[in-house]
Amino acid sequence: MPHxxxxxxxxxxxxxxxxxxxxxxxxxxxxxxxxHNKGRSVTGILYEAYEEMAxxxxxxxxxxxxxxxxxxxxxxxxxxxxxxxxxxxxxxxVSSSHREEGFAACRYGIDQIKERVPIWKKEYTADGPSxxxxxxEGEGVRPxxx
Amino acid sequence: MSDIxxxxxxxxxxxxxxxxxxxxxxxxxxxxxLLDALVLRHPDLAVLMAHCRVAVNRKFCPEDxxxxxxxxxxxxxxxxxx
Numbered sequence: 001m002p003h004x005x006x007x008x009x010x011x012x013x014x015x016x017x018x019x020x021x022x023x024x025x026x027x028x029x030x031x032x033x034x035x036h037n038k039g040r041s042v043t044g045i046l047y048e049a050y051e052e053m054a055x056x057x058x059x060x061x062x063x064x065x066x067x068x069x070x071x072x073x074x075x076x077x078x079x080x081x082x083x084x085x086x087x088x089x090x091x092x093x094v095s096s097s098h099r100e101e102g103f104a105a106c107r108y109g110i111d112q113i114k115e116r117v118p119i120w121k122k123e124y125t126a127d128g129p130s131x132x133x134x135x136x137e138g139e140g141v142r143p144x145x146x
Numbered sequence: 147m148s149d150i151x152x153x154x155x156x157x158x159x160x161x162x163x164x165x166x167x168x169x170x171x172x173x174x175x176x177x178x179x180l181l182d183a184l185v186l187r188h189p190d191l192a193v194l195m196a197h198c199r200v201a202v203n204r205k206f207c208p209e210d211x212x213x214x215x216x217x218x219x220x221x222x223x224x225x226x227x228x
Contacts, residue, residue, distance in 0.1 A: 031228050047227070050155050050220055053204040054227075078227060090228050110228060116206070118220075119227025120156035131157035133226035135197045 003058035004049055006081045009088040018073040023095035027102035029110050031090035033083050037132075040125045045132075047080045047089060050118035054078070057117045061109060069105040071096040076109055078119060089121075148175050150213060152184070153220040158198065161191060171213075177202070178209040180219070197224050 001017070011030065018026060033045050058076045065074045072095045079089050092109040096102040113119075121132045147170045159165055169183045177200045185192050199206050199222040202213055206222070213219055 048156050049227070050153070050201070050204075050222070053201055053220070056204050114225065114228040116225070117227050118155065118201070118222050118225060120223065121226045122156070131160070131223070131226070133224035134157050135193055135224065 001075075003055055003077055004051055004080055005077060006079070009077060009079050009091050011088070011091065014075050014077060014091050014093045017075050018093045018095040020072040020095050022097060023072045025096050025099040025102045027094045027096070027099070027106040029090075029092040029106050030088050031110065032088050033085050035085045037123060037125075040127065042085065042123055042125055044082055044084050044124045045089065046082045046122040046124070046129070047078070048120050048122065049078070049080055051080075054117050054119055058113070061112045061117070064112075065094070065105050065109055069094075069096070069101050069108070071101055071105050074105065074109065076113065078113070078117070080119075147171065148173055148213075148215045150175060150180060150215065150217075150219055152180070153218070155220065156223050158191070158194065158221055158223050161194065162188060175213040176209065177207050177211045177213065180213060181209075181221075184221070194223065195221075198222055 035042055062074050075093045077091050083089050092106050094102045094105045122129050123132050149170050152167050171179050171183045185195050201220045201222050202217050
């Protein structure tokens with residue numbers, strides 16, 4: 001199954017994919033588009049990806065999660081294109097025997113997505129669209145290339 | 147010299163105005179040299195480029211990584227997924 005989609009994310013569909021008879025717990029993280037950011041009113045977000053690499057990175061993170069945490073199943077999906085306020089942009093679903101490892105894996109999943117999956121958001125506000133995360137002018141510290 | 151085709155995304159693609167750019171870089175082409183060559187061509191992007199990473203064949207690579215002409219090279223601006 002692809003990890004990237006231009007269609008609305010279906011929470012029920014994701015939950016059915018991680019369900020397993022051994023799993024007593026399912027943890028779900030849902031990232032939604034909110035109506036404000038840094039004091040400005042947001043009307044929607046356009047998500048763009050380097051799709052080939054993002055697919056590979058998401059599959060790799062899933063593999064790492066299955067190897068690192070005692071969990072049964074994991075599904076990561078990210079939406080692309082224009083996403084309206086209140087709609088979901090990312091889902092991390094984890095099934096496990098017990099809740100502690102589920103919560104830990106779920107958090108690891110969303111943290112890794114933000115750190116290393118090549119996806120960018122362009123925020124639409126009353127002031128017009130702007131790319132999120134771009135450095136302010138005049139600041140030029142180079143982070144270590146990872 | 148090697149001619150490296152670079153894929154551009156998001157803010158970088160918008161600022162440069164095209165999805166790919168071809169740059170000639172002295173051999174051996176390291177990630178560092180490639181970034182320097184791009185900044186030389188687009189001095190107004192120096193600040194932004196300082197915050198970018200480089201992916202070679204869809205993997206993040208350090209500054210001393212050597213790039214081949216046949217590699218898939220992309221500049222990765224600061225991420226904001228999730």
